[in-house]
Amino acid sequence: MDAAQPWQPPGLTVREQHGAHARVVIEVSGELDFAAVGRLRSRLLPATEHGTVVLDMAGVSFCDSGGIRVLVEAERSARGSGGAFRIAAPSDAVRRVLDLTNLDQMLEIFPDVDSALNR
Template structure:
């Protein structure tokens, strides 16, 4: 899946998690691509979803809203939603909004998968 500014790939791990890797800018115009991938994970029966943010260079309020919504939905289904490896720009936004205290954020993909 892709738009002009954000591309998303997915893969399932042997442990049953779905990794959703995003690359590019996450904003109002591109958030649906990532939202659809997260929704597809739950539709496919995956309760452990990790969004790999390694290659995300920008995140606005639309992306933050998606993270909060996904976190709440995962909790409601007794699942898990983790963010992995946010770069400096994304980490700054998460910290500035105090979402780092609310969401499950990990320094690496491996750490997120072990959580």
């Protein structure tokens, strides 16, 4: 009989693509929670210091207050360095959190990555 595998929390995958004109697309998928927020922060904040960053959140199934904090930090970092921070394709779960916290009024949100890049 096989031993049962211990439960592992869902992870967060972060992929980064560099484009023309100092534009970076960071695609995240999984759960953006306290355990995973450091992984996103370490990739997202440095990128915001160098131009336009688009965060593709289509694959994010959960976002807690730690995730929200990183989004606010990214917006402030981009604004402070003369860049732009944009969210693309937020999942329904993320969209609800952005709406409930009124961050949909503060952050630039686009239906897809192309729209965010071509603004």
